[in-house]
Amino acid sequence: MTAAWSVPLSEDAVASIEGDVATFLARAGVAGHAEHVGRLVVEEIVRNLVEHTPPYASDETAEVTLRVAADAVTVVVEDTRPPFDPDDAPALDVAAPLEARRAGGMGLHLVRSLADDLRYERHAGRNRLTATVRRK
Amino acid sequence: MELEIIERADDVTLVALVGKLDVSGLRQVDVKFQAVTAAQGRPAIVDLSRLEYIASLGIGMLISSAQALKRKGHRMVLVGARATVDTALRTSGIDQAITMVGDVEDAMRVLGRA
Numbered sequence: 001m002t003a004a005w006s007v008p009l010s011e012d013a014v015a016s017i018e019g020d021v022a023t024f025l026a027r028a029g030v031a032g033h034a035e036h037v038g039r040l041v042v043e044e045i046v047r048n049l050v051e052h053t054p055p056y057a058s059d060e061t062a063e064v065t066l067r068v069a070a071d072a073v074t075v076v077v078e079d080t081r082p083p084f085d086p087d088d089a090p091a092l093d094v095a096a097p098l099e100a101r102r103a104g105g106m107g108l109h110l111v112r113s114l115a116d117d118l119r120y121e122r123h124a125g126r127n128r129l130t131a132t133v134r135r136k
Numbered sequence: 137m138e139l140e141i142i143e144r145a146d147d148v149t150l151v152a153l154v155g156k157l158d159v160s161g162l163r164q165v166d167v168k169f170q171a172v173t174a175a176q177g178r179p180a181i182v183d184l185s186r187l188e189y190i191a192s193l194g195i196g197m198l199i200s201s202a203q204a205l206k207r208k209g210h211r212m213v214l215v216g217a218r219a220t221v222d223t224a225l226r227t228s229g230i231d232q233a234i235t236m237v238g239d240v241e242d243a244m245r246v247l248g249r250a
Contacts, residue, residue, distance in 0.1 A: 035220075
């Protein structure tokens with residue numbers, strides 16, 4: 001099963017599709033770890049785009065595709081923002097004490113840690129991030 | 137997304153996060169959660185046993201509230217997280233910063249109330 005959404009780069013738009021993403025995964029029979037991480041990848045990657053998109057570019061979109069196969073959920077996010085490989089983001093200090101923690105900056109760490117495979121490509125002026133989550 | 141406030145008579149706030157702590161869910165509970173935990177001058181136990189989903193925004197809400205409590209000399213304890221929520225929290229290293237235990241009784245012991 002496959003589903004796709006064109007998501008304007010605003011937090012409201014992220015909020016507006018999260019229910020649809022959850023419904024699609026449920027209808028496809030995806031539960032547990034793969035359901036949680038599949039949703040999380042969509043939310044974190046698109047929200048990261050929103051956070052790094054200036055207001056004048058907020059009419060741009062992220063193209064989100066979810067594919068569900070027997071063994072894995074694949075999330076593909078494409079955008080036309082400047083090149084950005086999530087692997088280049090600073091590492092999160094997971095051992096930091098409470099007082100040194102920031103309330104933000106964890107999203108890409110979660111994606112990099114929880115997706116079983118993460119592949120970044122830049123082609124024809126577009127970023128494409130492909131995350132694979134095995135159905136355990 | 138709902139926030140259930142469970143009254144206790146022993147100077148500990150007990151709240152339960154129920155539902156999905158996604159962008160929409162966070163908007164529904166964030167202000168209320170801070171009000172019933174961080175704004176109170178006593179420890180807080182947060183029951184996660186009915187929390188179905190969490191991502192970095194929701195984890196950030198827990199961190200902000202726990203930090204505010206710590207500045208007042210109090211602790212937050214997280215209890216009963218389901219496997220998927222537990223994995224997200226531990227992957228973020230939250231267990232290094234906020235105590236996570238299995239149930240409310242364990243949390244009361246951590247807080248010296250047992």
